[in-house]
Amino acid sequence: MHIPVLLEEVLEHLNPQANENFIDCTIGEAGHSLAILERNKPKGKVLGIDWEAENIKKLEEDRLIPVCGNFANLKNIVRQHNFQPISGILLDLGFSSWHTDESGKGFSFQQDEPLIMRYAEDGLTAAEIVNQWPEKEIGDILKEYGEETFARKIAKEIIRQRKIKSIIATTELVETIKKAVPGWYQHKRIHFATRTFQALRIATNQELENLKEVLPQALEILKPEGKLIIISFHSLEDRIVKNFLREKAKDNILKIITKKPITASIEEIKFNPRSRSAKMRVGQKS
Ligand SMILES: C[S@@+](CC[C@H](N)C(=O)[O-])C[C@H]1O[C@@H](n2cnc3c(N)ncnc32)[C@H](O)[C@@H]1O
Structure with missing residues (x-):
């Protein structure tokens, strides 16, 4: 609740x-x-x-x-x-x-769900941003909305990954972020995917x-x-x-x-x- x-x-x-x-x-x-x-x-x-x-x-x-x-x-x-x-x-x-615990819409990086992250029933999804937007724009939102230190690196890795296979699930996005950030960043108190997920949610829902x-x-x-x-x-x-x-x-x-x-x-x-x-x-x- x-x-x-x-x-x-x-x-x-x-x-x-x-x-x-x-x-x-x-x-x-x-x-x-x-x-x-x-x-x-x-x-x-x-x-x-x-x-x-x-x-x-x-x-x-x-x-x-x-x-x-x-x-x-x-x-x-x-x-x-x-x-x-x-x-x-x-x-x-x-x-x-x-939204994070029960919606099944990919708001949480701790669950394996489709990357929707949308409140409304229709409209833009996080998967569309990740798989269709240019690298620069993805980097910009990660930096601005997520205040993510590794925004550019994560955006670059997203582009590399999506050329091989579309990123459609939360777990696939988490794996992609993991590849882009240094080891020490993966052991911080705040999970390394937190800022990317926040940025995508803000952008998806404007x-x-x-x-x-x-x-x-x-x-x-x-x-x-x-x-x-x-x-x-x-x-x-x-x-x-x-x-x-x-x-x-x-x-x-x-x-x-x-x-x-x-x-x-x-x-x-x-x-x-x-x-x-x-x-x-x-x-x-x-
Ligand atoms: C922090 S929760 C509100 C919790 C609520 N005050 C309570 O005590 O249960 C924010 C809610 O705002 C909704 N929301 C987000 N953006 C919205 C928008 N643009 N228009 C209407 N509702 C929105 C979300 O779906 C979510 O349910």
């Missing part, structure tokens, strides 16, 4: 009151949403969006409106459901534990582009004094959020509530290692 990250901190800042409405743009297994629904009784609703149809299928809850879609289309989704007024919007970015699209829409549809909360797990995501909040604060469209990002406590990290890299920022619409 996916353990919601920074749950107490999210609730403290959203501060849900009776009958208020909220949007969870990344509902996943509804960890945050269920806690919100406990507090906005008896008539408050949550519009819960997820791009992953399997997550949406599992949700059946009173006062919860589940929607399968990309949060980059937030305004349209909200319009279609005539959902208002909105007191708070939450984005808890990235993938859920279900995660940074979606984030850039959703932020202005979220701010626009919030009611005055409504809260916008973003939890990110990657420095590039956090930079996008930080710059957006700063820019809008300069224009007096919102107030920055978190001068510095909120991070997980040592206790939370022990209990849920996934929270280690979480950074939460909060803005309040003017």
Whole structure:
């Protein structure tokens, strides 16, 4: 099961009151949403969006409106459901534990699965990137999205390997990465495939582009004094959020509530290692 990250901190800042409405743009297994629904009784609703149809299928809850879609289309989704007024919007970015543990879509380098890495039912797959993109572009995404030291070497090895046989499974990709990186890199605490897998996931789902699209829409549809909360797990995501909040604060469209990002406590990290890299920022619409 996916353990919601920074749950107490999210609730403290959203501060849900009776009958208020909220949007969870990344509902996943509804960890945050269920806690919100406990507090906005008896008539408050949550519009819960997820791009992953399997997550949406599992949700059946009173006062919860589940929607399968990309949060980059937030305004349209909200319009279609005539959902208002909105007191708070939450984005808890990235993938859920279900994706790595159960989806069978190749999100984890620890399982032997097809290289899909896609939240949506159709569209680009990681296998297409690995087998069709030019070496330079593969190297670029590994460097930029994965901050991978051996980006160019791995890209080169991917091209060499795919000329012999297409790389279609996670295990084949892991073997390819292994051939490209030095021995000492294979014995580090962080697995040598971590950064490549992260980069491919971000590129496959266009995660940074979606984030850039959703932020202005979220701010626009919030009611005055409504809260916008973003939890990110990657420095590039956090930079996008930080710059957006700063820019809008300069224009007096919102107030920055978190001068510095909120991070997980040592206790939370022990209990849920996934929270280690979480950074939460909060803005309040003017
Ligand atoms: C970290 S999980 C959310 C976990 C959730 N807060 C919980 O407590 O269970 C992120 C979720 O966002 C979804 N997601 C990622 N990108 C998305 C997008 N562009 N639009 C909608 N959902 C997205 C993923 O499918 C995943 O289920």
